[in-house]
Amino acid sequence: MKKIIILLSLSFLIFSCNQKTDKKENPKLLSKAEKTDSTHIKTIFNSALTEGKSYEWLRDLTTNIGGRLSGSPEAQKAVEWGEKLMKEVGLDSVWLQPVMVPHWVRxxxxxxxxxxxxxxxxxxxxxxxxxxxxxxxxxxxxxxxxxxxxxxxxxxxxxxxxxxxxxxxxxxxxxxxxxxxxxxxxxxxxxxxxxxxxxxxxxxxxxxxxxxxxxxxxxxxxxxxxxxxxxxxxxxxxxxxxxxxxxxxxxxxxxxxxxxxxCKTLPDAPSFNVVGEIKGAETPENIFVVGGHLDSWDLGEGAHDDGTGIVQSLEVAYLFKKNNIKPKNTIRIVFFMNEENGTRGAKKYAELATLHKENHIGGLESDAGGHTPRGFSIDANSVNTKLLQSWKKLLSPYGLHDLDKGGSGADISPLKGENVTLVGYRPDSQRYFDYHHTSRDTFDKVNKRELVLGSASMASIVYLMDKYLYSNSPLKP
Missing domain, CATH: 3.50.30.30 (Glucose Oxidase; domain 1)
Structure with a gap:
């Protein structure tokens, strides 16, 4: 009996020590603020997985319009499609941004x-x-x-x-x-x-x-x-x-x-970036850009490159509205034209942002395919990089383990500045170059669940960036 009592006492002591250690060292334990954010992120993922629209949007873009090389009739159809869809989602304002683009034909x-x-x-x-x-x-x-x-x-x-x-x-x-x-x-x-x-x-x-x-x-x-x-x-x-x-x-x-x-190169052709936004509730003059490129090569349907990025970017806005998330800053969705052979759309967007003295504080680009989410690359100053990396405990339950310093994307990189935080969405890359720039880049190569998980991942980091990146009370562990 005495041995049993000693063993029980030792077990209780070990259990108590483990509990104290867990409270002190376990990085998965969340603060009160983090618990609130964890709940919001879970809601975003739940609504994306059960009520997401990106897969059907992608089906429409790829199978009804197809490849969208800059200057082509298909690229113009995609512009009209994008403008109409942004309005249907209910963005506060939607407009077309003119840009002259190269026109090469096969x-x-x-x-x-x-x-x-x-x-x-x-x-x-x-x-x-x-x-x-x-x-x-x-x-x-x-x-x-x-x-x-x-x-x-x-x-x-x-x-x-x-x-x-x-x-x-x-x-x-x-x-x-x-x-x-x-x-x-x-x-x-x-x-x-x-x-x-x-x-x-x-x-x-x-x-x-x-x-x-x-x-x-x-x-x-x-x-x-x-x-x-x-x-x-x-x-x-x-x-x-x-x-x-x-x-x-x-x-x-x-x-x-x-x-x-x-093949031959024709004179430059008129085209457009498609732009829509949700106005910020507190500091609408501060702008976060979320986007991908609307053009694609002509051989396939431009599904992974970059139809997935287009529909995921718009689904960020859709998920915000669906879940009644009112951003502090303005969230601007941009479908950039001409990433593939010139980046004219990105350059024009940045040029007009400078001309109009717009205050861009961040951006997120999806242009790496629609495969399983892995995380994000961060192009920011050291303080903001560390802040984004501190969110790993909130994002890792969704497979978002990679939060590394690196590039962001060709279309948002012209906005780079010391106080501008740019992020690239990074899905798994192993299958991407099976399809990249080929006739195989078609709608049937995109998995619905992987696609909407990407939309939710993007919406989650935009939620956190909007809430904390320029807050006076940043998220603390």
Whole structure:
């Protein structure tokens, strides 16, 4: 009996110590203010998951309008669609912001072939944005394979009369596939400017993806300061075709590659950013921007890039209104035009914000696809970065564990300033480059639950930013 009493006493003592330790050290325990915010965030997620509208909005945008390249009739339809939808959601004011945008058109479907060992192989290929066309008869030439811009530069005049094949793949050891993309995309953007200088006849580039498949990925390229007479046609081939071509070049270094494309650049065209807002109840002169880009490449439907960002941004406003959340500051939803090949919409928005002396205090951009939420990247001063990172205990129950310093997004980055807090929404990146800039970027590739979880995630951090970022009484642990 005595032993039992001793054991019970020890158990009680250990339990009491653990309770004291938990109260002192457990980061998951919430303050009174945090409990209130936790309840609001839970309400936001509940309403998004049960009454969200973003998935059906995305279905309408992608399947009824489709790809929305700047300057196209589809881009104009998307502007009209966005203006109408913002009004239906009941934003306090909605307007169109004029902007002139580039107008590049693809023309007829591209063709590419080569013959080796008597066998003709058809190559999945697509022109890169802003590329010139080939001659009507196409381009036929021997191929030189390189892995980098530096390797191409070293070839110098050896490129003359040849097609240069850039074949640097993603670094598959990088967990963040956007970093892998960043490590390769220079060959797509700058390859033609370098090779055209030395008289190459054309450039083909391995598609920007970590997948091995037969889908070529388009994207923008630039001739830089190269004189017009030195502009050469540039296209992307699928990753699978790149591997096969590389193997065939090892066996037959003198094989000739043929491709034909009929793309061209037309005069700049008029278009619009679509803007709507909920007026702030206390400091309406302070503005938080939430947005994505309305344009997309023409090969697919622009679902993940960036239809998901568009509908998630508007659903932030919808969730605020649905849950009767009255922001202190003005929440402005912006559908930016021309992110893909010029960022003219972003530049025009920032230009007008400066002209009208608007006080932007923060921004959130969604342009990384509609996959499972992982968190946010933060571009802010050290004080505000730490403040946002202190909200991890409120956001982590929803899978939002990543709150790291980093970039925000191409469309809101022109608003950057010492006292402007910019945030990028960051979903899981592993599947994004399966679809990015391809014909596969269609509505059916978006999961409804992942999409609305993203909307709720965005609405939650906007709720916290609006409430605390510039409050005299910031959230304390």
């Amino acid at each position: 023309g007829e479907k591209e063709v590419a072939t080569y013959t080796t060992n008597g066998i003709q192989k058809n190559v999945p290929i697509c022109a890169l944005g802003f590329s010139v066309a080939t001659p009507n008869s196409g381009v036929l030439a021997e191929v030189i394979e390189v892995k980098s811009l530096e390797e191409a530069k070293a070839l110098g005049s050896k490129m003359e009369g040849k097609i240069v094949f850039f074949n640097r793949p993603f670094d598959d050891t990088l967990i963040n596939t956007f970093k892998a993309y960043g490590g390769c995309v220079d060959q797509r953007v700058r390859g033609a400017a370098i090779c055209g200088e030395f008289g190459a006849k054309g450039v083909i580039v391995r598609s920007m993806t970590n997948s091995i498949d037969d889908y070529p990925h388009t994207g923008t390229m630039s001739y830089g300061d190269l004189p017009t007479e030195k502009h050469i046609p540039t296209a992307a081939i699928s990753s699978k075709a790149a591997n096969i071509l590389s193997d065939d070049l090892q066996k037959n270094p003198n094989l000739k590659f043929y491709f034909k494309q009929s």
